[in-house]
Amino acid sequence: MASDMLAVAPFYQVPTTSREGLRTDTPGKPADSSKPLVPSNTKLTTIEAKRIMSVLDEAIYKVELVTLLSHAASNPEDVAGILGEDIMRAVGQHETHCQRLLEEVRCLQEKERQLQEEEEIEEEAWLQARRLSIQRQKSSLPPLMQQVKDSTRDVLRLLLQNPQATRLLHTQALGRSAKAQHFINSLMELRGFLFEKLLTSPMEARDKTQFMQDISRRNRRNQEVIDALENELVARTKSRKAEEEYEELDIIHQEEKAQLEELQHRHDVLVEEFVQIHEEREINSKKRMEDEQEMVRMVRAATLIQAVWKGYLVRSLLRSRRKKQGKGKKGQGKVKGQGKSKGKK
Numbered sequence: 001m002a003s004d005m006l007a008v009a010p011f012y013q014v015p016t017t018s019r020e021g022l023r024t025d026t027p028g029k030p031a032d033s034s035k036p037l038v039p040s041n042t043k044l045t046t047i048e049a050k051r052i053m054s055v056l057d058e059a060i061y062k063v064e065l066v067t068l069l070s071h072a073a074s075n076p077e078d079v080a081g082i083l084g085e086d087i088m089r090a091v092g093q094h095e096t097h098c099q100r101l102l103e104e105v106r107c108l109q110e111k112e113r114q115l116q117e118e119e120e121i122e123e124e125a126w127l128q129a130r131r132l133s134i135q136r137q138k139s140s141l142p143p144l145m146q147q148v149k150d151s152t153r154d155v156l157r158l159l160l161q162n163p164q165a166t167r168l169l170h171t172q173a174l175g176r177s178a179k180a181q182h183f184i185n186s187l188m189e190l191r192g193f194l195f196e197k198l199l200t201s202p203m204e205a206r207d208k209t210q211f212m213q214d215i216s217r218r219n220r221r222n223q224e225v226i227d228a229l230e231n232e233l234v235a236r237t238k239s240r241k242a243e244e245e246y247e248e249l250d251i252i253h254q255e256e257k258a259q260l261e262e263l264q265h266r267h268d269v270l271v272e273e274f275v276q277i278h279e280e281r282e283i284n285s286k287k288r289m290e291d292e293q294e295m296v297r298m299v300r301a302a303t304l305i306q307a308v309w310k311g312y313l314v315r316s317l318l319r320s321r322r323k324k325q326g327k328g329k330k331g332q333g334k335v336k337g338q339g340k341s342k343g344k345k
Contacts, residue, residue, distance in 0.1 A: 049198040056194060060187045064173075065159055065166065066152060067184065069094055071175030082168040087158045094151035101144040108137050192285060226263055229256055 044050050072079045073095035076088060083091070115130050159166045176184075200208070233256045237249065 044195075044198055052198065053191075053195060056187075056191055060184065060191065062156055063184055063187060065156060065169060067176050067180035068169055068172055069155060070098070070177070071172055072169065075175065079169065079172060083159075083165045084162070087155065087162065087165060090151065090155045090158055094148070094155050097144065097147045097151050101141070101148055104137070104141060104144060108134065108141075111137070192289065195288070196285070222263065222267075226260065229259060232256070 044053060069091055072083065072088075073091050076092075079088070111130070111134050115127070115134065118127070118130075159169065233253065236252055
């Protein structure tokens with residue numbers, strides 16, 4: 001399932017998140033205001049969510065392996081002893097298919113570029129023949145892509161059947177290209193977003209949406225108040241210049257300036273609160289990732305211990321059976337010897 005999309009993996013840009021609006025009302029309790037932004041659950045509870053994360057984790061794991069195949073094919077002397085002959089043979093075939101596909105794509109791009117340059121100077125009949133040639137070459141790409149997909153599946157199947165080779169291949173992570181690493185980082189970031197989304201219940205998502213709408217509405221309302229005060233200040237300033245005295249105008253101006261400063265102070269406090277909430281979310285997200293990694297390590301350790309223990313039990317059982325069989329043969333020999341001695345007497 002996952003290997004279909006791993007054969008020729010595109011390199012996506014890191015997804016960008018939209019910044020949340022700032023609160024501009026009088027701050028109440030900071031702890032309560034952050035509740036709509038942080039999911040109440042810290043672990044996945046539904047089997048569907050766990051399956052989704054399992055599929056994504058498997059895809060990321062396979063991407064990490066596939067993005068090291070090119071390095072393995074280019075440096076066989078470094079990994080041949082690690083991966084073994086069967087895997088290295090499959091990696092070589094995979095690299096051959098990839099190079100053929102890339103060469104076909106480069107050739108096709110060059111022909112299309114030349115066609116664009118010659119469209120203004122060549123005859124239509126000649127151009128039509130070139131277009132048909134390009135179309136025929138394009139039709140040869142799907143079989144090549146299928147070969148790359150099939151070879152990717154073959155290599156992954158061999159690697160997954162040999163956990164030791166897989167672990168050792170992971171030690172060659174420095175051979176991964178920058179674009180491949182960027183793609184993996186993007187997948188890990190997507191995993192974080194998806195994990196947080198799966199932790200959020202429909203009620204929490206609804207509360208979060210309402211929370212953001214309230215923030216936006218309060219921001220607009222306060223901005224309208226600021227604009228109204230500024231407009232009123234401008235209007236009164238003009239009116240005072242025509243009618244009233246400079247000292248009175250200055251008093252009114254200071255009062256309105258104080259109001260503006262108060263609103264600005266409230267706005268700064270809310271900005272600081274929002275930054276604090278955002279930092280807490282990042283800390284919680286990092287802690288969740290660390291907890292998950294620790295859990296993975298513990299599960300792998302438990303699996304290894306169970307495997308060793310089962311192996312020990314099997315060997316112990318076999319030894320006990322062999323001892324019983326040996327004792328049985330000795331007992332039969334003694335019985336036969338006693339029978340012969342009685343006959344002689």
